Amino acid sequence: MSNAPSDWEVVIGLEVHVQLHTRAKVFASSPWGFGKEPNEQVDPVVLGLPGTLPVVNREAVEKSILFGLVVGASVPEHCSWDRKNYFYPDNPKNYQLTQKDFPVVVGGQVEIELPGASRNVMGEHKFIRIHHAHLEEDVGKLSHAGSGSLVDYNRAGVPLLEIVTEPDLRSSAEAEAFLRSLVAMLTQAGVADCDMEKGQLRCDCNVSIRRRGAEKLGTRTETKNLNSISSVRDTVIYETARQIRELEAGRSITQETRGWNAELARGYVLRDKEDAHDYRYFPDPDIPTLKISRETVARLAKQVPENLYDRQRRYVEKLGLPYTAASVLVNDRALAEWFEAAVAAHPTNPSGIANLVANDLLRDLAASATAPVSLESCPIKPAQLAGLVKLTDEGVISKQQAKEVFAEMFTSGRDAAAIVDAKGLRQNSDTGELEKIVQEVIADPAVAKSIAEYRAGNEKAINALKGPIMKRTQGKANPVLIDQLLRKFLA
């Protein structure tokens, strides 16, 4: 689906709120986690009760810095917290602790990959700049029931990193690709889990349009609180179409805050600029400015995993993997590392290993395990898979037999070689015995026509001779060896 007819260009900026992977809350020691009874994860600091003081959680700061290092941002020497004042019962203190002037992360960029023409073809790559990221506290959850509203403060105070992009995105596809890339980077670095079903990633989406070629940005709208990648995509498509319709009808765009109804797939106005909040930001007097040592930054830099697209390029260029397999492997760091452990055990055929991992292993894991698919419970270990590929490469078993052995390995967790022996699958590689059979088959008048064709230059005609050889050996002849012997005798 195209976002904009050719004479309009859509300009998108995202604010992505990510719950950081910590055990305790960001300014309080209260634990947090999904699925607890209401208000069971609340302490006096979360409620802002008199006499309490917030103290910043080291892990939340370090996870924020780690994110900055993952996207190549700078980590300023100082960061500080401000109060964002507003009156709404989702926040017990009447202000949210956030970072306005001195955020923990400044700059950086996220590489994205757009969908290719087909699944087998890599799409265009682009870099989306990050303006900054700031560490703040999440707010409580309201549910509306009849004439009243109910408040659960379990989520209040959960560490939230707000990642703000530059207005660099130009289509719903780019917004979607950006979020997928960002989620992969955050999860692979252990910064966040980004489970959208648990509300661990939410997005505000700024959209404006302008005539193609125009430099000045159009008036933008902000659609708040989108809790899935598909909602962001649909919002961009909806908002682009709506703004084009307005402008082409001679009306103007109002700067406004909007909501998104995913069920009805339509947006709606929350408030326009006239009743925009004045948050009266001021530096929080309870939390001193934090100086971040360069030693901490250097220590965290060592935890930055290989960027997924650097890994993908390495797999394709250095290991010779097809794009299809490489792109599947790099999306999951544990899977990529599992694959690399197998390659280390049998370095000569990375593609053979990648094929089994990306297709057979993932399929069987998905079919056997309850979600999410976990490699930890995988019955096959990397070295065992490498052993199977090695047996196939050496011609001990055929590719067809390898599938059978794989299935058996997945059920029993036994080594490939043990299964091959137990099942008597080992191919006949006794050259002397095979030479005899090959010569007998060649002498059979029934195949004379095929031999003549092969000698006349028809390469494929040689295959007609392999069937009878296989039949005489009950399918145990090493196909690589048969091919070599046939060519030798027919030369």
Next chain:
Amino acid sequence: MAEGFDIDHLAKLARLSLTAEEKVLYSSQLNQILGHFQALADADLPATIDDARVVNEAALRSDEPGPVLGAEAVTRIAPASRDGQISVPRVVDDES
């Protein structure tokens, strides 16, 4: 309304009953106070780091979960509650 605020509304929010004289007096005083803040707000002051209140990472807390109050204690200190949640007048920032 010259003041930029509604004294009756503010009094209501603060749960105060004011006489007519008090309304005049407090409106004038509040205007003076707001005037001071306006002067501060009008000053062009870039954000700066206050060196006097900088701490290093030793001032951070470790990521160790501590005790919680429990829903029973949380709802007990709220004016109204229901099913372990704090009950408030209906607030909707939503599609109407």
